[in-house]
Amino acid sequence: MSTLSWVLFGMGGAVLLVVLIALGFALFGPRRWRARLGGARLVWAGGLAFPVVVLSALLIYGLSLTSHLTQEPQPGETRIRVTGEMWWWRVAYLDDQGRETFQDANEVHIPVGRPVVLELEAADVIHSFWVPRLSGKVDMIPGRRNLMRIQADAPGAYGGQCAEYCGGPHALMGLVVVAHEPVQYAAWLRKQSTPVETAALPGPGAEVFGRAGCGACHTVAGTAFNGQAGPDLSHVGSRRTLGAGILPNNQGVMAGWISDSQSIKPGNRMPAYPVLTGQELRDVSAWLESLK
Incomplete structure (x- = not known):
């Protein structure tokens, strides 16, 4: 893609240079050259033939250069x-x-x-x-x-x-x-690809997760939680962000997201959980953070 971009930039610069040279002749060149630039033949060549040839060549080159990007997967890829x-x-x-x-x-x-x-x-x-x-x-x-x-x-x-x-x-x-x-x-x-060992261990965070019904939407490998509607949380503690790339991933942010994700990302499909106490939020967010 970078090769194609540089070729397009280069060709665009070359076309601009040609146009500027023609403009210079039209404004400051000898009368004979200005008359030629205003002739019908050059207008047809520069206004129609030149763009068609340049753009067609770039199209063919671009398609040939990037055709492999949409090929079916090859063995080992x-x-x-x-x-x-x-x-x-x-x-x-x-x-x-x-x-x-x-x-x-x-x-x-x-x-x-x-x-x-x-x-x-x-x-x-x-x-x-x-x-x-x-x-x-x-x-x-x-x-x-x-x-x-x-x-x-x-x-x-x-x-x-x-x-x-x-x-x-x-x-x-x-x-x-x-x-x-x-x-x-x-x-x-x-x-x-290996379930986190602590995921299967009973604890207050896992109990809150199950009692709140989180497992109906989310999967945690190694547990009975196998929901498919929402993101897989088997290794959520190792992710860099929460909320689809909009928040840093740490225990405090996790607790806030669980409590009321709608105030952070209005319209997302995860309901708020205002019924959870502060201790329950700390327990479940600590458990999720441990899933690394």
Whole structure:
């Protein structure tokens, strides 16, 4: 994508230079040159033929350069399915056969220096996946799977955003792409695919989680909580953000989000829980923070 961008910038600069030279001749050149610039033949050539040739050449070059970005996944490529939902991102890591190995939410983890195939889908309305430093925008359309390839050349966190208005708190539907060195990425995959040992242990936080009915919408691997409507919380404590990329992830923010997420992100589909006491909020947020 960067190669195509530089080619487009370069061609745009070259066309601008040609126009400025022609303008200079038209304003300050000899009378003979000004007469030629105003002739019908040059107007047709410069106003019609020149743009058609330049734009057609750029179109053909761009399509040939980026055709591999939408090819079907090849053996050995990293595959991740990202599903846009109102108003968060469901992220599923796939094996070579396209089978889901585990789920995450609102963060996409990738290895540095390797192309990653993203399978983009939507569960409800049209969304658009956009991480400006890694890719262009690709729409996520209900009933359709769009493919795109991204690659990070340096480790770090890359911010993203839904780029298609999808109603409600669309402006607060962010995400983070985290790029790891290959060794660290392999270790992260192993950790994420293994249920957190403390998840199965009884405790006040887990009891509050069950009593409030959170397990009807959320999954925590290693427990009886297996809801599918909301984000998978099996490793929620390891995420950088909450609320789809809009808040830092810590115990205090977690408690506030559980208590009244509507005051933070109006219109999201998680109800407020004003019935929980301060101690219950501390217990459940501490338990969720331990899920790393």
